[in-house]
Amino acid sequence: MTEKRINGIKILHYVQADSTNRIALALGEAEHLCTVVADSQNGGRGRLGRSFFSPDGGLYMSVVLDPSAIVCGLPFCTAAAALAVKAALCDFGVGGISVKWVNDLLMDGKKVCGILTEARTENGNVNRAVIGIGINLKRPDGDFPEEIRKKAGAIGFESDKLELAAAITARLGEYLNQDSARIATLYEKSLAFIGKTAEVTDYADGQKKLRGVILGVDENCYLKLALESGEIRRVCSGEII
Ligand code: BTN
Numbered sequence: 001m002t003e004k005r006i007n008g009i010k011i012l013h014y015v016q017a018d019s020t021n022r023i024a025l026a027l028g029e030a031e032h033l034c035t036v037v038a039d040s041q042n043g044g045r046g047r048l049g050r051s052f053f054s055p056d057g058g059l060y061m062s063v064v065l066d067p068s069a070i071v072c073g074l075p076f077c078t079a080a081a082a083l084a085v086k087a088a089l090c091d092f093g094v095g096g097i098s099v100k101w102v103n104d105l106l107m108d109g110k111k112v113c114g115i116l117t118e119a120r121t122e123n124g125n126v127n128r129a130v131i132g133i134g135i136n137l138k139r140p141d142g143d144f145p146e147e148i149r150k151k152a153g154a155i156g157f158e159s160d161k162l163e164l165a166a167a168i169t170a171r172l173g174e175y176l177n178q179d180s181a182r183i184a185t186l187y188e189k190s191l192a193f194i195g196k197t198a199e200v201t202d203y204a205d206g207q208k209k210l211r212g213v214i215l216g217v218d219e220n221c222y223l224k225l226a227l228e229s230g231e232i233r234r235v236c237s238g239e240i241i
Contacts, residue, residue, distance in 0.1 A: 004162075006163060007166050008170075009166040010031060010033070011035050011162055012036045014038040015040075019041055019044055019132075020062035024064050027128075029127075033064070033172070035062070035063050035165055035166070037165045038061075039056055040055055040058070058135060058137055058140075059137055059157075063081075063131045063133070064129075065130070067127070069176070072175070072183045075221075077117055079184070081115050084168050084171035084172035088164060088167040094155050094156075096108065103117075108153060110152060111151050112135060115132065116132040118130050131172065133168065135155065137155060180220075194214055196214055198212070200223065204238070213226040218234055222234040222236045
């Protein structure tokens, strides 16, 4: 592991790691915005207990957050991270990114980034949160595994990945300083599929499958869906299929 600072952001860089989220969660009282980066992972964690394919050619990073330093509140960290990745990529000249609620970024309709937020609690209180971000910078040698090949894409990023990681973290720090209403507004503006009919799995309602038109998000960043019955449903935890 090598340690450096880029634009004030502390970076812990591993050539290979099991999971940068695991490492970041184990760091103890690490400073706010300390960032663990790996060039590849052999135990990358995804949402819902899934694994995250993490070969060479991607950026795998986890940012440690001190909850007392967050203005928008912990529930908005994933949305803030999605905005931070989009903004930092834009700073590096990569456009055309949209957010697939709740934690994926898309380019040309393909998933190019996933975000996983985890927390470490002590006596029932969150004392550190970790935002894990995995970005497909280029198509992997030998391509993506069959099961994700149709849905996964890469952004085609050639510049220094540690510079990108530091830029994402710096942007994240800025978004976390905004209030939650501002995050929800900006997040909605970046949302993919607005006005489109989609199927959504509602995890808070027994994995129920819902079908409706995506309207946007509410002030909590919950997805707003107009069901065929006319009902407007807010989904707090789920996935657009
Ligand atoms: C998802 O799409 O399900 C979320 C994927 C999050 C992957 C990132 S890669 C860096 C960090 N370390 C991990 O083990 N997972 C996150």
